[in-house]
Amino acid sequence: MSKGFRRIRGVHDGLPDMVRRWRRIEEAARDVFSRYAFAEVRLPVLEPTALFVRSIGEATDIVSKEMYHFVDQGGDDICLRPEGTAGAVRAWLQAGLSRAGATRWFYMGPMFRRERPQKGRLRQFQQIGVEWFGVAGPVEDAEMLAMAHAFLHRLGLDGLRLEINSLGCPACRPAYRERLVAWLSERADALCDTCRERIQSNPMRVLDCKVEACQAALADAPEMIAHLCGDCAAHFAGLKEALGALEVAYVVNPRIVRGLDYYSRTAFEIVTDRLGAQGTVLAGGRYDGLVAELGGPATPAVGFAAGLERLAMLLPEEPAECPDVGVVALGDAALPHALRAARALREGGCSVLWCGGGSARRQFKVADREGVRFVAVIGEDEAAAGRLAWKDMHSGEQRTLTVDEAIKACRAALRSTARGIASRP
RNA sequence: GUGGAUGUAGCUCAAUGGUAGAGCCCCGGUUUGUGGUACCGGUGGUUGUGGGUUCGAGUCCCAUCAUCCACCCCA
Numbered sequence: 001m002s003k004g005f006r007r008i009r010g011v012h013d014g015l016p017d018m019v020r021r022w023r024r025i026e027e028a029a030r031d032v033f034s035r036y037a038f039a040e041v042r043l044p045v046l047e048p049t050a051l052f053v054r055s056i057g058e059a060t061d062i063v064s065k066e067m068y069h070f071v072d073q074g075g076d077d078i079c080l081r082p083e084g085t086a087g088a089v090r091a092w093l094q095a096g097l098s099r100a101g102a103t104r105w106f107y108m109g110p111m112f113r114r115e116r117p118q119k120g121r122l123r124q125f126q127q128i129g130v131e132w133f134g135v136a137g138p139v140e141d142a143e144m145l146a147m148a149h150a151f152l153h154r155l156g157l158d159g160l161r162l163e164i165n166s167l168g169c170p171a172c173r174p175a176y177r178e179r180l181v182a183w184l185s186e187r188a189d190a191l192c193d194t195c196r197e198r199i200q201s202n203p204m205r206v207l208d209c210k211v212e213a214c215q216a217a218l219a220d221a222p223e224m225i226a227h228l229c230g231d232c233a234a235h236f237a238g239l240k241e242a243l244g245a246l247e248v249a250y251v252v253n254p255r256i257v258r259g260l261d262y263y264s265r266t267a268f269e270i271v272t273d274r275l276g277a278q279g280t281v282l283a284g285g286r287y288d289g290l291v292a293e294l295g296g297p298a299t300p301a302v303g304f305a306a307g308l309e310r311l312a313m314l315l316p317e318e319p320a321e322c323p324d325v326g327v328v329a330l331g332d333a334a335l336p337h338a339l340r341a342a343r344a345l346r347e348g349g350c351s352v353l354w355c356g357g358g359s360a361r362r363q364f365k366v367a368d369r370e371g372v373r374f375v376a377v378i379g380e381d382e383a384a385a386g387r388l389a390w391k392d393m394h395s396g397e398q399r400t401l402t403v404d405e406a407i408k409a410c411r412a413a414l415r416s417t418a419r420g421i422a423s424r425p
Numbered sequence: 426g427u428g429g430a431u432g433u434a435g436c437u438c439a440a441u442g443g444u445a446g447a448g449c450c451c452c453g454g455u456u457u458g459u460g461g462u463a464c465c466g467g468u469g470g471u472u473g474u475g476g477g478u479u480c481g482a483g484u485c486c487c488a489u490c491a492u493c494c495a496c497c498c499c500a
Contacts, residue, residue: 009491056500065426066498083500111500116426118494194497202498210496260500277495305500330458360458368460379458393460 010115010123012309020318022126025311026108028154029128036147038104038130043087045110049077054294055086056260068112080112084129085287085303086294092133093296102134108308120278126308130284133291136300138238141266141286144302146246148270148282151306157272157314160281163253164243164268165225166236167285172229173264177203179222190217204257223254235265262289266302275310282306323353324410326367330360330379337383341376341403348407350414368393373413376406 007013014022030040049069056062062082063069069079081087084107097103108128115121130147132140145162152160168176184191184199184206191199192211199206207218228236243250256267267285275281284304291299325345329338345352353370355363360377367375377389382400390406391398392413401409 006491052500062498062500066500085500113499115498116496117492118496121499205498258500259498278499280499283499326460328459359456361456361460362453364458364460366460372460375459377458381458389458391459396460398459 008123010117012122012124016320017317018312020320021312021315022308024315024318025128025155025308029106029108029151032147032151032154033106033130035150036104036143038106038132038147041088041091041105041107042109043081043084043091043107045081045112046078047081047087047090049079051086051090051294052079052082055089055262055290066113066115068114082113083111084109084127084305085131085290088129088131088303089133089291089294089296089301092131093291093294097133098291098297098299102132104130104132106130118278119276120307120310120313122309127305128308129303129305131301131303133301134299135302136288138235138266139242141235141239141302142242142246142248144284144304145243145250145268146248148284148304148306149248152270152282152311155311155315157281157311159274160270160272162248162250162268162270163256164239164250164266165253165256166228166232166239166265167256167258167263167267168224168228168232169264169288172227172232173224176222176224176227179227180204183222187217190214202259205259207255208257225252225254232265239266258285262287262293264288268304272314275313278310280307281310281314320371321351322371322373324350324373324414325406326353326355326363326370326372326375328355328360328363328367328375328377329357330377333380334378334383337386338378341378341388341406344403345376345407345410348404348410350407350410374406374410 012018033040049063049067052067053063067079067082069077072078088105088107092098092103092105106129109126110124111127112124114123117123130144132144145164149162167173181199181203184195184203188196188199190213191206192209192214195206195209195211195214198209204224206214207221207223209215209218225236240250240252250268253269256269258267263285265286265288268283269280270282271279272281273279282304283306284302286300286302288298288300291297291301327338327342327345329335342352342354353367353372355366355375357363364375373393375391375393377391379389382388385400387400387402388406389398390401390409
């Protein structure tokens, strides 16, 4: 166990094994999202604290307890973004795009929340987010879900479940909320301590309490989905119809809730049972109230975000890429020729490992450990002749080639095998 | 913020309160111009940290820190 500096709590070092998975996820996202004509944006990690205070509200203690925020040397109250949507709305408004019609954006990057770490929950984590500004219809919600589905399908993930719900709108939710609070208050005795407190602080959350006794008591609790206004009911019906047309499988889960008021209508989660208590892999929905809340013109919008770390945990290991060629240099006199040969091979498109000098045996062991396909041996004889000894590590066959011939041999071999998954015999 | 579990070599793990070990990895050798296998040798530890009990603590007690899991919260 190393002394000295250690990483701070709740953050992870992205070592090569992990970065290979991240990259696979990022590449899938870029490819799938661009087929749906979404454009990538890269937004600041630092934002004014007030942006999130405004979007999240003071209702919960998220801002005071779970955001990294500080006053900088200029006296500005700054924070590390805890999520992507508010910053995207801010950037979209600041760029004047609210007059430009619907906008389709996606982004990926680190987010920060000062929570107690646990499985699938870090203090610095990465999200892939998608926002679609200026569209109001259920068909767009379905498109969003189809895109999320395609993304996860591209990653080869199975055993996932899409759950959808409707959260209503400012026209129908307040009345429902009152009805729910009244219903819960009558049955408070049957609920756990935390739920009793939640009746006032966050009544919707009672519905997805994890305590079994609560779930039993809540079996007949009123659900938003049964109390939607006409417009919301029509929207939800339209969503289900479009999902049916797209053959995207889903289940309606009336207990999906959101903590904040700017959410409306469609809410969805894609969950797995393979990650313990943090099983939501992708979540999103409609936030028709947020743009106005942040000072822009009333603008409907829908989006989702997925956690890169959780997705990575569901993915199989990604094999490391092996170098194509190991260069073995023997003797000081051959060194200049060997160095130039390595560079020439790289310029020719091969990935080349310098085996580090020393005995031939040692350098071959390095080459073998790294899984190279070929070894180029350059000693005094080869240097004098302007050639190299070219050994195929699979067959063991060795011959004398010029550098140009070696490049050709290397390229030919890599065309016929899957690059980067050099199999060891 | 609350609760539980766990901290011994780079990694995975042993060690009745009585000399801190093994396997893997790494380095070297058997082979100073040829890899995998095998064999031989070697590097590497304030047992997370700080106190306490004891003739003696990796082991028992207290505190603290870290990791993991769950609760809370989940934008």
